[in-house]
Amino acid sequence: MIIARSPLRISLGGGGTDLPSYYERFGGFVLSAAIDKYIYTSLHETFLDELIVRYSQTERVSALEQIKHPLVREAFKLAGISDLNLEVTSIADLPAGTGLGSSGAFIVSLLSVLYWQQKLPMERIALAEKACHVEIDLLKEPVGKQDQYIATFGGVTCFEIESSGSVNVNALNADPGTVEKLEQNLSLFFTGYSRSAYSILREQDDKSRDLDGAMIENLHRVKELGLKIKSLLEKGDLSEFAALLNEHWHHKKQRSSSMSNEQIDQWYEKGMRNGALGGKLIGAGGGGFLLFYSEERERLSEAMRDDGLREVPFKFDFEGTKFVV
16 A cells, blocks of 8 residues: 655745746746645455545546546556556545635645556656646646645745746745744634635636736835745745735736625634734635635634634644655
8 A cells, every 4th residue: 555645835925926827928927835734545466356536535436537526637647557456545635615725735646656557766856847738738737836835845935937837846944943933923723614726716816817907017026025035035024914915915806806705804803903913814715715814813713613613733844745655
């Protein structure tokens, strides 16, 4: 049996500029942090003349083309696996559709075990690119490169995306004490909403391809804020980082009317009144997790619990995708 795990992530700045519709014209920049919540994917041989795929559903098929899960089907094809006597199982620490990059983490962990089974382990940059190829090129999904790369590399990491699609990967050059304090003062709260990000991302993608002035200007500003956030973290200025996180969220909301809703806005404002210095909704929007930076975490946590939001404690993951068995 082979088991690989890939971390989920929180985006700290620049999210949205990692889509091809933007970076192919202007270049992108994203700052992300991997967290110690994972997608686990296992692969082992069976004595059955069928392929078994287990995720939130179970599929038993006699040919690769019959697999309904698009990521699994295309990953098997890309890896060149035609054996049927295999069973693939995926489980996650947190639910899908909550803005933490689960599809990117899933395809990275899946490709890891498939290529290992073929005795073809690969460098991290190649693994991340193959994961991007599946989602962006083969399935034509309106997604970027952030999730696959942070799941592969882990850490608190900067991704500069060139117009060619090449990605420069660099760990945040911050003092370890700053990174530790950042980790201690960030809090995640589940809104109770899960959703598919694709409809929101499709709207952004279509407008970017059409060179919609408001969308392009918004993404320019978000990239600029991401670069400023990087600079502030490297200087150790966490208070100003939090203020920019707040500004980042308000710019992000302008991209789509589906980005937030009245209830999420109320929770966000309550967090800001109860010790948060800044925050944002993680992911494409519409639901998932609220992220806050606060130096009064107990006060903030109590306020969010009073409204029924569940806090999910986390630490940063600095290992990225790895084999655990």
